[in-house]
Amino acid sequence: HQFEWQPTLKNVSTSCSVGIINGLSGWASSVDDFPADTISRRFRYDVALVSALKDLEEDIMEGLRDSGMEDSACTSGFSVMIKESCDGMGDVSEKHGGGPAVPEKAVRFSFTVMSVSVLADETEEEVTIFTEPKPNSELSCKPLCLMFVDESDHETLTAVLGPIVAERKAIKESRLILSVGGLPCCFRFHFRSTGYDEKMVREVEGLEASGSTYVCTLCDSTRAEASHNMVLHSITRGHEENIDRYEIWRTNPFSESVDELRDRVKGVSAKPFMETHPTLDALHCDIGNASEFYKIFQDEIGEVYQKVNPSREERRSWRAALDKQLRKKMKLKPVMRMNGNYARRLMTQEAVEVVCELVPTEERREALRELMRIYLQLKPVWRATFPAKECPDQLCRYSFNSQSLADLLSSTFKYRYNGKITNYLHKTLAHVPEIIERDGSIGAWA
Template identity: 70%
Template sequence: IFQPLHALRTAEKSLLPGYHPFEWKPPLKNVSSNTDVGIIDGLSGIQNLVDDYPVDTIAKRFRYDVALVCTLMDMEEDILEGLKTQDLDDYLKGPFTVVIKESCDGMGDVSEKHGCGPAVPEKAVRFSFTLMSISVAQSNANVKIFEETKPNSELCCKPLCLMLADESDHEMLTAILSPLVAEREAMKNSLLILDIAGIPRMFKFIFRGTGYDEKLVREVEGLEASGSTYICTLCDTTRQEASQNLILHSITRCHAENLERYEVWRSNPYHETVDELRDRVKGVSAKPFIETVPSIDALHCDIGNAAEFYKIFQFEIGEVYKNPVASKEERKRWQSTLDK
């Protein structure tokens, strides 16, 4: 039962991320090649200059690549089982394509009811990721060897960074999450080489920023808060336009365009008034710093539902079950009755 201290330390170390040796080809830009890295201070590298926004908080995180390696090592059996199930050689070197879903959300109030800890924000934010799938190219087709069956479960959601911060504090989020974003951008252009079952295998990563609610999407993409005239995070529609158009919506916003609009907002190259400038940038008012993948949100589900109910109510007014071949004029009459 009793183990010598060095054995306990070795066991403890093996449970922490950073224990597995790995390398990147080409090496990651602006990221240390040291792989023996555990939990690090989320504020490391942030210089407190007089002009800067003060970052008075506590944040802890893993280095992004180290956390991904640890996750892959935990899944060694799943990877080998997947190769076997698909009748592939278990010594296959890849490259394997790994799809990662990124998530970030506020954790609500974490204030101390008693005691006198440091003066830090009384809310917390967690940035995490989920490994969604692993596939490998075989004879011009991608063969999936692993797919997460419960992608929204807490059990497969790996915490990457935990900070005491308000999710509405754009400057704080930018300061703490920017190094993570930089590491992620560096990994997009490199191959990870990692020993799985004694064989060096290659992995490339695809990142999908889909685990954000509307509040966080607005925050990280630099949009105005949810009370804005620009009601939508996917398109440029205003409240007025949305109320008159229940059906025809398409995804038009993107991260690159938001960045361009922020530069216009910041520099005002056409010397416009505030209202004219705001209309030009369509509600972008802060610097976007995380790229999110546009996906249907609750607002658009509601718009779709409203459109369906609108049609149903029209049919009920016109008693379509009695007269299924009504003329266009009659249908317009039902619509005007409903609009009243």
């Protein structure tokens, strides 16, 4: 496709016919221990965006016709919203091959065109002419870059993502001229990096790892604060602030001790190199909360609320009893690590009834049922692609429900939440309504 950028993209060649390129093209010859030409493959970001728009050409034309905007589009131009995703792909080692020595792990960076809108001349407001109907389908998600790199290897990850970050920065400051339906049109791009799990967000935004006392990637709360005040937090973290905080961490302008300094920067201790859009990753949220409920179930079978420090053997026997019961009654096989399918089946009223058969007293059984009942009222809200349409009642009651869940946890289950809370439970209870108010959805962007 022929296209041009105005102004031309900084440090990006102007040729339009570029296929898959070496991911580090334009960078130094070797990244640490790996031969640089084997480690990463990518499309040039601007070329990939052009081909994604060309794929949508008919949808865009149809959207223009439906909204009667054929004429104004070519004068005022389009605005394109892009969702970016970046995730580790786990173990991709050659099982017995003799290829070049590369890390066994891989990371994939991809993007989805979420919407295309036009600025209406008279009203000066945006009219959306295309919305991706299935924002989570692998068909709408375009791969941009595949990298053999372990997502925990900060140095290599920054080096490999560097060229993408640079191209994206250039794209933000320019506009694309591309023919759509035979007429040259102008496109501006807006990026929202929401397709990151918590581990990756912490990695690229310079925060400490997930076990940190700074429990959240959206607010400054510590784990202890979050366990006492479970619901009332607002989103305050952001890329620019992280950069400023890193500078403070690096220079220590007030000559403070390490502890004071760490408290001042709220756990930002590496240089943030990629801007993410703070949100909650719905799949891991499911998984994280299921792990937590799985532990509560064990504790309730063992009546931990009235015990002090049960032995490891006791705990093991409760877990064995729980696994056996779930396998017998629900055909749910124990898993080494919690996964999405197990989580979906465990987080049901049916599973609670099965667990309750092992819980000695009726009032604790009632509490467990209530716990799951409230949780199942919360979950659709951050799972739905369009919550205001799909589950409006649950959306309205979200804050009330999350407060009820918090009250239940901090009274009946306080043996688990004394100064502790898991990262995802905090986000589920504290941040969902604010994210939805801002983005309209969590499920679509996750």
